[in-house]
Amino acid sequence: MATSEVKNTPMLEVKNLSISFGGLKAVDSFNVVIEKGQLYGLIGPNGAGKTTVFNLLTGVYKPNTGTILLDGENITGRKTIEINQDGIARTFQNIRLFKELSVLDNVKTALHNHHRYSTLEGILRLPKFYKVEKEMDARALELLKVFDLDQQWNYKASNLPYGKQRKLEIARALATDPKLLLLDEPAAGMNPNETAELMETIRFVRDEFDMTILLIEHDMKLVSGICEKLTVLNFGQVLTQGDTSDVLNDKRVITAYLGE
Numbered sequence: 001m002a003t004s005e006v007k008n009t010p011m012l013e014v015k016n017l018s019i020s021f022g023g024l025k026a027v028d029s030f031n032v033v034i035e036k037g038q039l040y041g042l043i044g045p046n047g048a049g050k051t052t053v054f055n056l057l058t059g060v061y062k063p064n065t066g067t068i069l070l071d072g073e074n075i076t077g078r079k080t081i082e083i084n085q086d087g088i089a090r091t092f093q094n095i096r097l098f099k100e101l102s103v104l105d106n107v108k109t110a111l112h113n114h115h116r117y118s119t120l121e122g123i124l125r126l127p128k129f130y131k132v133e134k135e136m137d138a139r140a141l142e143l144l145k146v147f148d149l150d151q152q153w154n155y156k157a158s159n160l161p162y163g164k165q166r167k168l169e170i171a172r173a174l175a176t177d178p179k180l181l182l183l184d185e186p187a188a189g190m191n192p193n194e195t196a197e198l199m200e201t202i203r204f205v206r207d208e209f210d211m212t213i214l215l216i217e218h219d220m221k222l223v224s225g226i227c228e229k230l231t232v233l234n235f236g237q238v239l240t241q242g243d244t245s246d247v248l249n250d251k252r253v254i255t256a257y258l259g260e
Contacts, residue, residue, distance in 0.1 A: 009072040011036045011180055011212040017056055017066030026052045028236045030066070034180075034229075039206050039213045041227030041244070043220075049236040050216045051093065054182050057214075058090055059083045071179055087179035091169045093188055093216075099158035103149055106157050106168055107140035110175035143171045146208070147201065163194040167201065174209065181205070183215045187222055195219070199226050224248055 010033045017030040027049045034040045042050050055061045057068060059080040068076045075086050089110075098106050144150040147167040152160065157168060166186055173181060183202070187195045199222060206213050217223045223230060224244055231241035232253050240250050247253060 008036065010034060010069075011038070011071055012057075012214070013067075013069040014057070015067045015069075017053070017063050017068065019052065019056060019061055019063050026236050027056065027063075027233075030233075030236075030238060032231050032238075032241065034212060034214060036071075036212055037206070037210060038229065039202070039215065039227050041215050041217060041223040041230040042233065043217055043223055043230055044233035044239070045218065048233040050233055051184060052236075053233070054090060054184055054216060057083075057182065058088055084176055084178075087177075088182065089173035089176045089178035089180075090182035091166075091173055091184055091186060093185045095165050095169055097157040097165060097169060097172075099156065101157060102153065103144065103155050103157055103160065103168055104137065104140050104153040107143055107172050107175050108136045110172045111136045111139060140175065143174055144168075146174075146204070147171050163190055163198070166190070166194075166198065170201070170205070174205065174211075179212065181211050181213045183213060185216050185218070187217065187219055195222060202226060220248065 012032065012034040014030060014032045017027060018025060019027050030049075030053060032040075042053065044050055052061065056063050059078055059082070062077055066076070067074060070086055070088060073086065075083055075088075078086070098109060101109070141150050141153060144153055147164075147170065149160075149164060149168060149171065152164070157165065160168060170181075170183070170186065186202070187198055190198060202213065202215070203226065205211055215223070215227060227244050229242060230244050230247040232239040232247060232250075239252055240247055
């Protein structure tokens with residue numbers, strides 16, 4: 001008797017996702033399938049719709065049409081906080097840290113989804129408050145060590161060099177214990193040495209945390225050295241997608257970038 005083939009559920013499956021602003025389609029029938037543990041790139045010229053896709057995936061915008069499945073669960077139209085709790089975390093092209101808080105406290109702000117005490121326990125400093133704070137301190141330091149930030153745990157976030165602020169933002173995103181990590185141009189503003197170091201860090205995060213990562217970039221060198229598969233957006237539409245080597249040799253991709 002023949003056995004049926006078991007098909008693994010993708011980590012992310014997006015079907016016919018579209019959104020319009022003022023009658024203009026910013027994203028038009030976007031489709032993508034990202035397997036668990038994959039390091040996937042979303043590239044395209046400025047204004048192609050890449051960040052809009054991220055905003056749709058994270059609930060910042062509600063799509064006009066389409067479906068978003070995370071690990072087989074339909075999360076289309078949910079609120080941002082609900083999507084984060086479902087397992088999607090992100091960073092931003094323009095770094096968004098609590099710059100007056102310490103490095104440690106920035107990470108701890110993201111740990112409250114999994115470490116809780118009541119308002120009363122916090123006000124009265126009851127035993128559970130100290131227990132949970134100790135657990136969060138330990139977990140935050142563990143994450144900071146991954147990014148070589150543990151020795152600067154008490155620095156104000158604004159006092160970190162730019163490259164380390166980028167790393168802190170990724171560490172904070174990981175503190176929510178996501179299934180899928182979205183990185184929006186993480187190498188923006190970095191020098192070549194910082195970019196090379198970041199690439200190694202992203203690979204390490206994928207392997208160490210068994211993480212699925214979707215990366216927005218326009219830096220061809222970065223995506224070709226790190227991503228296994230790519231989707232190219234242009235004017236809100238998928239131009240091409242597939243294995244990185246095939247995509248980067250596609251003449252349509254070269255034309256899209258030359259026409260930027």
